[in-house]
Amino acid sequence: MAPSQARLTGDERAAMARVLADRYREGASIRSLAADFGRSYGLVQRLLSEAGVRTRPRGGADPASPATRAGRQGEAGPVGQIPDDQPDPALLVELQEAEAKARKAEKRLAKAERSRAKLTKRTSTKKERRAAKEKVARRSRKADKAAQRLGRLREQMDRP
Incomplete structure (x- = not known):
């Protein structure tokens, strides 16, 4: 079994998080x-969050994403740089x-x-039917709200 590492605190923890x-x-x-770094997956994840x-999403690069397609076709610039015609990865x-x-x-x-x-x-009962109707209305509002947000993000992606 590997020896355990010393606990990270204060400035040392912040420095490790930056690295x-x-x-x-x-x-x-x-x-x-x-x-x-000889640390646990959970600690590294926590430090990144801090x-x-x-x-990034799980599973590596999305094969359908424009950035990945460009990389496969040799259109991508230097590693780590996104071509001007590519959307922001965070977006x-x-x-x-x-x-x-x-x-x-x-x-x-x-x-x-x-x-x-x-x-x-x-x-x-009438009460059960009314509750079901209200549930459908709530879920419908949530679905509409999610669809509107998705539409706004797609518009943002289309803008230069």
Whole structure:
């Protein structure tokens, strides 16, 4: 078993967080950073969070993203630089999160609508039917809000 490392506190912790943040932004994975520094995955993740780093989505590069496609086609500039015609990576991540949220909201709305449709006067009370109707209305508002946000982000991506 490897000997345990000394506890990180104060300035030492902040310095480690800065170093990890810089390496992560250069493209290193959290696992590789944990192995290189002899720290746990969880600690490295926490230090990155403390340093204000927004972590990349799991699974590596998205093969469908414009930045990855450009890299495969040899259109990407030097490593770490995004060509001028490519959208901001942070905006891409935000767009992916908004798409996931919109999909989830739509699924939940569809489920609530199916549940409401199953209720009949014979099998349920008026109170149950009213609650189901209100649930559908709430889920509908959430789905609309998620779709509007997604639309705004897509417009932002299209602007030069």
